[in-house]
Amino acid sequence: MSTVTTTAPAAGRMPRQIPYIIGNEACERFSFYGMRNILVPFLVSSVLLGYLPEAEREGMAKDVFHSFVIGVYFFPLLGGWLSDRFFGKYDTILWFSLIYCAGHACLALFEDNRAGFYTGLFLIALGSGGIKPLVVSFVGDQFDKTNKDKAKVVFDAFYWTINFGSFFASLLAPRLLRELGPAVAFGVPGALMFLATLIFWMGRGRYVRVPPTHGRDPDTFGNVARTALTASAPGRGRPGWWVAMLGAALFALILLAWTAQAVVRATGGEAPWWPESFDFVKSACVALLLLIVFGGIGIWMQLDRARGRHSDAAVDSARAVLRILIVFGLITPFWSLFDQKASTWVLQGNAMRVPHEAWWWPSWLVTEPAQMQALNPLLVMLIIPFNNLVLYPVLRRMGFAVTALQRMGWGIAFAGLAWVVAGLIQLQIDSGASTSLAWQTLPYLLLTFGEVLVSATALEFAYSQATLAMKGVIMALWYLSVTFGNLWVLLTNAAVRNEAVMRQIAQTGLSENAFLMFFFAAFALLCAAAFAAYARRYPMQDHYRSA
Structure with missing residues (x-):
């Protein structure tokens, strides 16, 4: 079993090719979140679901959304396999990016055609999912043991950039949808994805390219x-x-x-x-x-x-993969909560009052409930530097060295607390009281703090825990955790459509929405406790490549 490095590595410089990857990621995330954050509001009011009774459209829109997310996080398996066996990371990212662009074009062209629109969703899921595990590990490939101390800074900056793109997409896409229609609202993200592909291609001569194994690696x-x-x-x-x-x-x-x-x-x-x-x-x-x-x-x-x-190292690394599989399995409830901010929370916001009469409400900027999603990336951009510059140093001075796994466990717990608050808001809505949309700020704050602790930490954790031959499978398993998190949402939504289950929920005195919010909160808090117990016994690894 590999041991953790205890000596400080020699200080190396920041790789000069990193800005191309970061710029690509900012544009790609705008394109992805721009279409994703308006998908549920568009579907609920579009002719695509016109064949359903109005009361069933919200449920179907949620199912389409979470099925799409499942695809996005399933196709990393394909992208990772093609990269490892045949093409390498650079070429695989480039070709899947072009498929991604074609998917955006379908959404813009086929807003009123079910087959064409769903084909676009499939192509975006394929393209986005295909590049997803590769971009993160491609960042890691640009570092070695001489400058790995810079990797944490870049992984945090990478995650900050993701949210920079997401912030502007969350603000602009709902307004584009309302004011200019779906063709423009889906077309603008497509243009940004083309720009992302161009920026990535421009850095082609600077990247460190780890060659594919072509299936010849025996380990x-x-x-x-x-x-x-x-x-x-x-x-x-x-x-x-x-x-x-x-x-x-x-x-x-x-x-x-x-x-x-x-x-x-x-x-x-x-x-x-x-x-x-x-x-x-x-x-x-x-x-x-x-x-x-x-x-x-x-x-x-x-x-x-x-x-x-x-070799013993290969066998020990395979065992590390299986240990990580348990870690990722315990994280899946977090994703079942997190991804519903773009479905369940948007639908909850539609039943709330936008407080335009309040002097402090930015009516010039936020006019749609779906725009509340912009709080998530904005808070991420604030919380990441706050944690690194204030919270973690203060905790270290107090004698608390919070490990990566401890941060992830606390992140799951904070997500559970966010859904407790969302459930309390839903009780207020169900009572018939006029409820301000501003109250959603609190669950967004708790959920985003949990996200930073889980997802930003896991990017570095997942890359560092396996040998070079097994980094691909680790990243694919990480993204599969999101697939299974969204699976829990689909299974739960299907279960509550059963008449016997509905009768049981009615006996609690809660509405279906409130009951599900408290159910998901309890689900996450239970898994947070299990995660904490497992993290105490997990043996950390250090598998950055040699210089």
């Missing part, structure tokens, strides 16, 4: 896992193999069951063996979750059998 996570599962040990059987095969069988069974019911229902028949609310996205995500869980347990049970055929 990748997949190769070590395969050896561990297939190796036999005299008199010990292969229990891990059978556990992994159970996961594979469940994966195949779920997909076959969904396919069978889709064929039967397409011909007008009934398929009682499969819930109608379990569409392809939910079914595929649940199947993938079971495959990862059972596969991970099986590999862990037999991992030491890979020693001898693989």
Whole structure:
């Protein structure tokens, strides 16, 4: 097992190519959040959902939104695989960026065509997801052990830049949608994505490019896992193999069951063996979750059998991946809360009063409830320097050295508290009282503080915890945690559409919205406690590349 470096590295300079990556990220994030933050308001009022009764449009808009987010964070698997096996990070980022641009063009051109608009969402999910794990690790590739002390500054700046783009997108996109229509509101983010691609291409001669393995590296996570599962040990059987095969069988069974019911229902028949609310996205995500869980347990049970055929460092790194998988699994509730700020909180804001009569309210800037999302990136840009320059130094002087895992655990807890406050606001709305939109500032503050503790910290944590051969799988698993976080939202929303569940909620005296807000809060707080318990035993690694 690798040990943490205890001596200070030689001071190296900041890589000169970093501004190209940061500039690319700022424009790309504007393009992504510009379309994402108006997606739910657009769908609720668009002809795309005109076939549904008005009471069902909000629920369907939320389902479309979270299905889109699931795709965005699923396709890092594809991008990481193509980069590692064939093209390398630079070329993969460039080609997926062009697909990304095509998706934006579809949204702008097909605002009233369901097939064309959803094709655009698919292309954006593919392009954005394909580059997502690569840009972060591409930043890490520009550093070595001589200047890794600069990496934390750049990772924080990288995350600050993401929110710089998101801030302006959150303010401008809702106004563009209202004043100029969806073609312009979706077209402007498309132009920014083209600019992002151009900026990235302009730095092509300066980047450090780690070559792809082309599948020849014998010590990748997949190769070590395969050896561990297939190796036999005299008199010990292969229990891990059978556990992994159970996961594979469940994966195949779920997909076959969904396919069978889709064929039967397409011909007008009934398929009682499969819930109608379990569409392809939910079914595929649940199947993938079971495959990862059972596969991970099986590999862990037999991992030491890979020693001898693989180096001890490779086997230890594979075990580190499995440990990180647990960390990421415990983070998934955070994402189920965080991503609903663009769906559930926007819909809650639509039921609130914009306080234009208040002297302190910026009526010249904020006129739509959806614009409250701009608070999130604005607060991130303030909280990151506050934490680094004030909070963390003060805590260190007081004798508290807060680790990366401790920060992430506290972040999950703060997200839970944010949803407690959102639930209390919902109770006020449900009572019939006129409720000012300004009250959403408090849950946004708590949620954003939690986001900085979780997400900004995890960018560096995820990159540092595995060897070069396994950085790709680590980043893909990190983004899959967002996929599964949004899966919990889809499954919960599907569950409350059941009449028996609705009766149980009614007996609590809470509205459906309030009940779900308190449910998600409890979900996050419970996982924060579990995360804290696991973090105490987690062995930290240091796997920056040598100079």
